[in-house]
Amino acid sequence: MGDWFEVRDYDAAGRIGELTVPRADVTVETPALLPVVNPHVRTVEPARMESEFGAEILITNGYILYGSEDARESALSDGLHDLYDFSGAIMTDSGSFQLSEYGEIDVDTREILDFQRDIGSDIGTPVDIPTPPDVSREQAADELATTQERLELAAEVETGEMLVNAPVQGSTYPDLRERAARDAYGTDLDVFPVGAMVPLLNDYRFADVVDMVAAAKRGLGADAPVHLFGAGHPMMFALAVAMGCDLFDSAAYALYARDDRYLTVRGTEHLEDLEYFPCECPICASHTPDELESCGDADRERLLAEHNLHVTFGEIRRIKQAIRQGNLLELVEARARGHPTMLDGYRALGDHAEQLEATDPATKDAFFYLSGESAARPEVLRHHQRLERLDADGEILLTEGDTNEAYDESWRVVPPFGPFPRDLSEVYPLNAEVPERLDERAYARAADGVARLAEANPDVDFTLGHTGWPARALDRVPADVDTYELGVDDAFGDPEDDADETA
Amino acid sequence: MGDWFEVRDYDAAGRIGELTVPRADVTVETPALLPVVNPHVRTVEPARMESEFGAEILITNGYILYGSEDARESALSDGLHDLYDFSGAIMTDSGSFQLSEYGEIDVDTREILDFQRDIGSDIGTPVDIPTPPDVSREQAADELATTQERLELAAEVETGEMLVNAPVQGSTYPDLRERAARDAYGTDLDVFPVGAMVPLLNDYRFADVVDMVAAAKRGLGADAPVHLFGAGHPMMFALAVAMGCDLFDSAAYALYARDDRYLTVRGTEHLEDLEYFPCECPICASHTPDELESCGDADRERLLAEHNLHVTFGEIRRIKQAIRQGNLLELVEARARGHPTMLDGYRALGDHAEQLEATDPATKDAFFYLSGESAARPEVLRHHQRLERLDADGEILLTEGDTNEAYDESWRVVPPFGPFPRDLSEVYPLNAEVPERLDERAYARAADGVARLAEANPDVDFTLGHTGWPARALDRVPADVDTYELGVDDAFGDPEDDADETA
Ligand SMILES: [Mg+2]
Ligand SMILES: [Mg+2]
């Protein structure tokens, strides 16, 4: 693997990167969306994708080109870039998807890679085995071994400047996915599609998608560009980027348009169910659903495809902007409310906080607490890890209220983080914006922070002054930490004032 | 009040309605956004708002027209519709906002209403007293008495076909807001702005906004069109509509543009902080932030204002579509993740579930459980109320698992709803889509449902079979309901099978 990918900016495990594609002599900024161009049906011309939608890279199916005599000849004689009138990067697929759908294809890795090179592909793909979810471990491991052989063979093929994909398989076994990724990364190949995700995506199994991406990422170096292969619905881009995916491909923009389906960042709508367009794009700002309904089939399909592309590229821009501003997880919070399975996906992301923490920037503009799930963010974990290393001595009040001179020190307490010395109050993420109405998870995590601090400092006398935490959170505070409720049973306050406050 | 407003569709307390504006001879579909047109500065021409953005109604300041000699004369001679080249409805304000900002204005209600009628306003406004938040109760009540006098005076003024606003004041006292609304509704006036919200909106006090709107709504009939006066940020439209607001006005689109501020449904951005436009609108799809930065001031301001209008009108369309599809609260779920104070607002909405339940449709497409806050939705409350009226006899198993013939009946249990007879499984909202990873609030509410059913049927023997509910939820189940964990301690299962399942 060459020096083709550089990360410019991180947020959680999401990143803005630059993928240098030497054969096309272009640099693609990631996260990037690759529209799928069907060699036989061009709903939106590739040249328009480039000029009007900002596409820097597209993907087309090398196997279909190979299998169709006319297409093959013109691809070989003119080259893909002329055939499609597209000056960006062009990735080609190998037919593995056809293999997974139809069970066989009649081409081998060397042959299809040679062909992809010969038609001018910038990023080619060997024939891997896309093992479906939930198969036996034996099948997954056997097919993975074959895939790895193919990758090693591909690394031997003379592909010139063409980059080559190294798909990561392993079905729904995280350890196999991790090993597959490590082995793929160990070859000389360049781009790492997480493969066979389509069945999971079709079934809205977003928690499984998150777990499989997390596993693959553990096996890959930071300089590995990761393609969530077959993922083209904008509702899950932010979640997938936050887990570390860099490339997406969309056939959906065109396939959905053919069926009068309309993409949004919150799901999919049927045109017939729309009375108003829930979108600001040029198509939706200048047409009503009724107008589209009464268009001819070809116009309607094209206009819906254009809307679908606008939403898809718009979400990629929104994600890039969020990474630059350090609020990608806030965007994921919103997207998690598109469907209960997206919430499952986001809750699964919380399980990987430690993995995300490794690349999450130390400082950002602001931390917004936006749901019980915010309590599982990597920043909270990092603060808890730091609590063990903070100097603490004497008698320390940990309080949601004011300082109290009866103690050697008065630290602040802010759910979901827990305690910290007051001079860290303006430091990210402790300068968080939190709602006034906190949920149990915020209190529970704050209590865990108190516990972590107390356990790391067995000789320090801690007292917790809280504003009425639920019993369940207080149960998580170690027994040797005294607790009292501010304004109710202040250990050192004036009892008569307290009586007023609680009247 | 005449028959000017009809509700077509409800979702929670949100509605699609038709406001007939007789003087303009138009019908405005609500929720509607009224762009504020400054008589002196037209960032986007009203005619373009009508043709390109779909504006059916706008608002302009009658007091500013009145106070400026040139503007007054042309308004009086040409009429507002010619002056602005706008064929929709035109609402005029009275100067109350100037009163609240500058402390005095030199016009009385009769004079300003006459003037508004004379310049051709379709909806005029008397001079009310916009009492700010957090004043003493005495001040709020005194000023409210004055406002009510003005409304009663306004109802006597000969305004012809012009509709007249009846602002609802009362500072941050819910009971005063409710009484103000009841008294305003009792006059002959037509449209009901909830007034003096700007200070709350500027401070992001969305929970207070929700509580004040809820209070005002309690005092108004269902046929009262409600205007959240001064609210123009699209981030909170869905929340406000769900509480029952029908009209919004936006000066923000233009004021923000002048300061290089950029509206989104998740908050406000400064142009200089944007590297990518997080938006699909015609402006953002065809420009980069850098291109806008390098425009001349006038072009940049106009383009930003157009973006701001696109987002604002797009969100109104999105809300209308959500009401038609019965998923407005799902949209509010997403919007609540824009800022911690929006989460406070949504959590406050949960406090008013009973009020929302009164108009929430009995059936919709699907209920999506999208956060701990979903447990507070009106549908859950309604199901709990129905539980008391369901027939129950003998020994009943309430179970998340299969039926069990050892019992007379086996009802299903689905968090957050709780128990129900199996033949209701496909009935809204019990056919809800819920995540696999449920939170404590879902279990707690389900347990409350069990409790409600058991308490209504003291002679029935209930047993609860659950899939590992947290202790805290089980604590809410009455002691006379037996509970067991499915697959662990099945009362009637085969102990050897169980041992396998939990191995
Ligand atoms: Mg090579
Ligand atoms: Mg009248």
Ligand SMILES: [Zn+2]
């Ligand atoms: Zn659109």
Ligand SMILES: [Zn+2]
């Ligand atoms: Zn825009």
